[in-house]
Amino acid sequence: MSNTITFTIDGVEVTGQSGQTIMEAADAAGIYIPRLCALEELAPHGSCRVCTVMVNGRPQAACTQPIAEGMVVENETEQLLAIRRDIIDMLFVEGNHFCMFCEKSGNCELQALAYRFGIAAPRFPYLFPKRDIDATHPDIFIDRNRCILCGRCVRASRDIDGKNVFEFVGRGFDKRVAVNAEANLADTDAAVTDEAVNVCPTGALLKKRVGYAIPVGQRKYDHKPIGSDIEKK
Amino acid sequence: MAKPKVATTSLAGCFGCHMSLLDIDERILKLVELVDFDKSPVDDIKEFTGRCAVGLIEGGCANEENVRVLQDFRRHCDVLISVGDCAINGGIPAMRNGIALMECLQEAYSTDHRLGPKVHNPDNVIPNDPELPLLLDKVYPCHEVVKIDYHLPGCPPPADTLWEALVALLSDKPVALPYELIKYD
Numbered sequence: 358m359s360n361t362i363t364f365t366i367d368g369v370e371v372t373g374q375s376g377q378t379i380m381e382a383a384d385a386a387g388i389y390i391p392r393l394c395a396l397e398e399l400a401p402h403g404s405c406r407v408c409t410v411m412v413n414g415r416p417q418a419a420c421t422q423p424i425a426e427g428m429v430v431e432n433e434t435e436q437l438l439a440i441r442r443d444i445i446d447m448l449f450v451e452g453n454h455f456c457m458f459c460e461k462s463g464n465c466e467l468q469a470l471a472y473r474f475g476i477a478a479p480r481f482p483y484l485f486p487k488r489d490i491d492a493t494h495p496d497i498f499i500d501r502n503r504c505i506l507c508g509r510c511v512r513a514s515r516d517i518d519g520k521n522v523f524e525f526v527g528r529g530f531d532k533r534v535a536v537n538a539e540a541n542l543a544d545t546d547a548a549v550t551d552e553a554v555n556v557c558p559t560g561a562l563l564k565k566r567v568g569y570a571i572p573v574g575q576r577k578y579d580h581k582p583i584g585s586d587i588e589k590k
Numbered sequence: 591m592a593k594p595k596v597a598t599t600s601l602a603g604c605f606g607c608h609m610s611l612l613d614i615d616e617r618i619l620k621l622v623e624l625v626d627f628d629k630s631p632v633d634d635i636k637e638f639t640g641r642c643a644v645g646l647i648e649g650g651c652a653n654e655e656n657v658r659v660l661q662d663f664r665r666h667c668d669v670l671i672s673v674g675d676c677a678i679n680g681g682i683p684a685m686r687n688g689i690a691l692m693e694c695l696q697e698a699y700s701t702d703h704r705l706g707p708k709v710h711n712p713d714n715v716i717p718n719d720p721e722l723p724l725l726l727d728k729v730y731p732c733h734e735v736v737k738i739d740y741h742l743p744g745c746p747p748p749a750d751t752l753w754e755a756l757v758a759l760l761s762d763k764p765v766a767l768p769y770e771l772i773k774y775d
Contacts, residue, residue, distance in 0.1 A: 455685065456774035457675050457745035468774055477741035477772060478678045482734055485680075485687035573775070582769055 364428035366410075379419040379430055380408060389584035390432055391441055391470055393448075393558055394507035395420035400516060402508045407444050407470065409437065416440075438474070445470050446479040451530075453485060453502035454559075460568055461560030463576030467505060468559075469583035491536070493543035496565055497554050504534055504561035514553040522547045534561075593623075594643035594760060597667060598630040601656040602683045602729055603649025607674040608632070610746035611646070614753045621753075624760055629666075638666045644759055645670045646752075647738075650680040651730040655723035664736040669759060671740040672732045673752065675774060678741050680729040687728040695725075740765060743774050 360375050366388050373382030378401065383390050394405040403421040410419045411431035419430075431437060448454075448467060456462045488501040506525065511534070514522040522545045526535040538544035547553070549564055557563070573579065600608060608631060614621065627633045628642050645667030651657050664670055675681045686694050700714035732738050740759075742751055751771040758765045 449679075453685075453688070454679075455675075455682070457681060459775075462775040471774070472769065472772060475772065477743055478672065478731075478733060478738075483679060483684075483687075483731060485684065485728065487688035579773075580770060 362424050362426050364424055364426065364430060366430045367432050367434075373424045375424075377424055379410060379412070379417070379422050379424055379428075382424050383419065383430075383432070384587050385590075387588055387590035388432065389587040390419045391473070391584065392420060393466060393470065393505065394509065396509055396556055398517070398552075399509060399512045399556065402512065405444070405448075405505070405507055407441050409440060411437065442474045442476065443480075445474060445476065446481055448505050449476075449479045450481045450483045451486070452505065453488060455502075459503065459560045460563055461503070461557075463571065463573065463579055465560060465578075466558035466583060469578035472578060473582040473584065486530075488533070491542045492565075493541035494545075494547060494565075495543070496549035497542065497547060498563060498565060499534065499536075499542055500561055500563070501533055502561075503559045505559055506532055506534070507558055509556040509558065510534065510553040510562050513556045514547075514551065517552040520546055520551065520553075522551070522553060593626045595628040595640065596625045596630070596644045596646065596756075597628040597638065597642045597663065598632060598646040599648065599659055599663060600631065601647065601649035601659060601677070601732075602652035603674065603676045603681075605631070605648070607646075607648040607677075607746040607752075610674075610744075610749050611752050613749035615749070617753055621756070624757070638662065640666075642667045643669065644756065646673050647671065647677050647732050648673050649676045650683060650732060651726060651735050652683050653723040653725050657726070657735055660732060660736055669739045670732075670736070671742060671755070672738045673742050674747055675743055675745045677732045677738075678743055679731050681745070684729040684731075691725055691727055743772060745775050748773070 362373050362375055364371055366383055371382055371386045380390050380395060390408050390410060392408040394402045395408060401420040403418040406418060408419040409416050412422060413429050456468055462468060491499040511523045514520050522537050523534050525532055527533055536542050536545050554562055554564060629635050629638045645663040647663060647670060651660060672678050676683060695716045699711055699716045742755055744751060748771060751767060754767060754771060755765050
């Protein structure tokens, strides 16, 4: 039997069920906590740290931290907004994010978060890393220039598709998403119908022959900031 | 009182941002009432004639001439604005940044498959005339070369973005753009 837990987010009283994470309870209460690696249908990963909140004065990932009675959560403080902005900035300079020709532009969660935070230009120097593209598969491709290592494809392929097509290899700056085959994506059993293809927040994993299907002005984040669907509740 | 002056330039850009500036339609008449253009492709003035209130920079720095022009703008302009994705992050020209410069030049000029109907370069010569500005090792965003005061992203930035920002600056108001006017594409 689940029992009710009451806590506060930015001074507002929120009620949740025992076992819920801070993010789940906040979503249900119509409070948006920014996130990149978290996705409702996937197990929490806690890797992007964009959802960092202060819990009783200590930083915690809202997507993994369970709620507790009387917990004091801070979400929209100046300090947290600055930390989140810096994380988004770093994701932009660590990859090669050329929005101007990316098919995901307008529907990209990384870009949408930058819009929501009003970022006109990153504050850190661009690294322009050399990353590769895997276009061997007939229906899908990987562009590692746009990968932010959120692990959504890894989790979706493992937990929903039951295929284990993707996994991380390497450490630190050299960490990248690899495929479960000797060489290329074409050698795996990845299919265009896999959920793993749909969950990528950026344009790192895309379906071929879709292109710029939705006109500018009608895309997901053209008019409304990311998270406004949660805040509307 | 004399009108404030605006200067514009396109460094490693495609002039698309300048096209977007022209896209303000009939407001261009109001713009002419508001400002005079100094060094700019709009009026073809090649050198600065004096101090400017606002400098609009399109494109990043791909060669030494780009750097000189950008530094010249910084010296002459009170407020310098990076206009468009190329000025802000290098844009399309910056796609060469992960590849060594010599490799890029060889691919463009000295490989045999480049000998086609549109390229007459029988000796596979890489251009090296003293008249040509030397290329930099990579394409640099403007704010990594000089201090930039404002950034207006977009490819190109919408005409409304340019208009709103210019009018705010010229009337001493803060540049506060609504959500829909900050876009990266």
